[in-house]
Amino acid sequence: MRIELKKFGTTLISRQNGREAFAALQSQIAALAENENLEIEFDGVITFSPSWGDEFLSPLVKQYGSRLILIDTGNPSVKATLELLEKINQVPFTR
């Protein structure tokens, strides 16, 4: 299953919005099959910050581990945020 982050907005910066996005995602990923990967697509995101990312991606990586696949576009704020979240969670993302 592929999730396009731009559908949650192109400036993803606050914890509050990250939490709301995570809650909204739940109804979509309910249909995820047992061994299916969850792909997160960053295309179209302009600004991405650790507060938003921590609320959205950290619980997903804890739940899905290597089945969570991040499709990075080379956006500098996405890159820097993912690096920090890896340090915080002490778990590397699968890209």
Added chain:
Amino acid sequence: MSEKDLLTISEAAEILGVSIDTLRRWDKSGKLNPAKISDSGYRLYDRIQIELFLNDLFGLAKDWVLKSIEIPATFYCSNSAEFQTRLIRMQSILEGKKELAPIFTLVVAVAGEIGNNSFDHNLGNWPDTPGIFFAYDAQKKKIILADRGLGIFTTLKRVKPGLNSDEEALKVAFTEIISGRSPENRGNGLKFVSKIAAENPIGLLFQTGNAELILAKESTALNIRPSPKPFRGCLALITF
């Protein structure tokens, strides 16, 4: 100065986003005096003087955190949704500047983390005025953020009771990654800011309590020292 460059007190108040009474108070205190008094005794302001006053963004923010002066409405965000809207507007402006293409998204993320930090850490606990000061000058490449909240030391002490000073709190806030912090799942945004400043041409001056931190552009050096004028809350100047 020609007559057309002169503004009435109500025109000046409108441009500045403050009340006429505030301008009268600023005149009495010497903060902002009119350029001249008309023959009928009315205060008249020079348009350039008003523009210069608005341009001193850091001075305005500093006066707000130190003395709680009234600030132009255009620089005040009472809640995080308002901040998000204005941040997106700034993002569009910076995105339009070719020379900023490699870093504008990082600049927005840094401003977003600092501004949201103010809201996240003070929600329900604002000592007086809630919300933040947020202003930027895309030409001079600077962003100013400030809050009249509890400050880094007080908010960080909740999860790190061993902290003893503003300087120590600043060091922890900008360097120490706190994993799985419970029950407060927050507080790593400023580490992001120091990482970005170390790797990019983005600098920061950050004051809180009686301490200040300077992050030079593209440097990992963390310069923390006593600040000249202590205050509660936070004041940040981002340069890029």
